[in-house]
Amino acid sequence: MAIIALHQVSKRYPGGFEALKAVSFSVEPGEMLFLTGHSGAGKTTLLKLIAAIERANGGTVLVNGQNVSSMRASAIPYLRRNLGLVFQGQKLLYDRSVFENVMLPLVVTGQPYREAARRARAALDKVGLLAREKANPVTLSGGEQQRLCVARAVVNRPAVLLADEPTASLDAAYADEIMEMFIAFNQVGVTVLVATHDQQLIGKYHKRVLALDHGRLQ
């Protein structure tokens, strides 16, 4: 069964702007794919619908067999615990250390402290930031901050990783680094959906590509 399945999904924002028009596709568990399109094509909206940050106006959005667009508000937190989100402008908290930033998803879901700390360090190790665990995120470089976001997204061992322009503000070397991490997560079974407008990056990896154009899937 598909882990993500959209059927005839449309999204209209207040004011009449139609961000998505009759979008249908499905993603198999363990798949990795790119979502591409010009800026404003609806990539971010699509990811927001999957994570229940926005609600679709029409069609069905199924995640793990659950219809997200008709989901009760009280069920949404539990849906999100199964998703790792690396979103544009997703803030790190600068009033606490790198380690505590990665701990947050585990604290929120009530993991026992010792186990949570072990997993947070493992996640930091995977993105190469273990040595900086006590640092404040402000002192990290742009690439390191993005890696920290990735660590925070995967620390809960989600089944699905959604990334929105994860390499947008990074130079090519850092961008490759981030992509290699996603590939590695995908290889251990995580479903990865990366939205990016960087055609060069997409060309490097031979993965399925969904192209959006003015809210329609090509």
Next chain:
Amino acid sequence: MRVWLQHHRLSLAQTTARLAKSPFATTLNVLAIGVALALPFGVYCLLANLETLSRKVSVDPELTIFLAKDAPKADIAAVESRLKGSRGIRSVRFVSREAALAELGRAGGLQEVIASLPQNPLPDAFVVTLSSSDPVLAERLEIEFKSLPKVAYVQADSAWVRRLDALLRLGRTGVALLAVLLGVALVAVTFNTIRLQILTQRDEIELCRLIGATPAYIRRPFFYLGSMLGLLGGLAAIGIVVGGFAYLNRDLATLVQLYGADFQLGFPTPREVGTVLGAAAALGWVGAYLSVSRHLREPGRR
């Protein structure tokens, strides 16, 4: 259950840390709440003291029954037996007109004036001590005694106690009104404080939602913050009242000594202290609840 407890412990720790992080703002907030609470609580304690004082004074309410000056001995005896037969009476004392005159001369230093009088102007009288300070009883007996033959006048010397009682009741109503008003002020103060706190933590709240925090998890620290502000404010109020009373007692001691009496302001009882703290924490919680339900709605799910 374990997760739930862990979350509560964490919220409490976070709230304490947050309050400690901005000690100046916290102190001002707590003081604002403290002063607002100290006002009604202080007046309430003062009234409670006055009440004790009035009770001490009016232990033995008395009625004085003045007889007509021409009352013969037989009628006096009849009145006396009626008085003694009434219910709600502890003792009856007869004061003859001669005895009254002698006492007046002794107490007032008016011997010369009395000596110059052609005849004794005072009537015979009975002083009746009632068995309880119930104002209804005093009133009933007053009416009953007035209708006895040869009784000229009945004077209830508990009248001023009743007046004080009425005044105290008025005062208590005033305190209740004041408490309601300032309780509303407390709710408003916490409401606003929590609103500011929600605004400062907007990023963190937004992030917590995205990583699967339940609404309860997000709200909890703010409830703690509201209750804690209320509780600290309540403590401040008690500090203000106790400190104020201790200070007043020093001056009062001198004053009371001059009157040859023995009186001190009593401090609030543990029960009263508990009530104030409980009410303050509850009102803080209400303020937080209102603020959270107004400012923590999940955006985007239209």
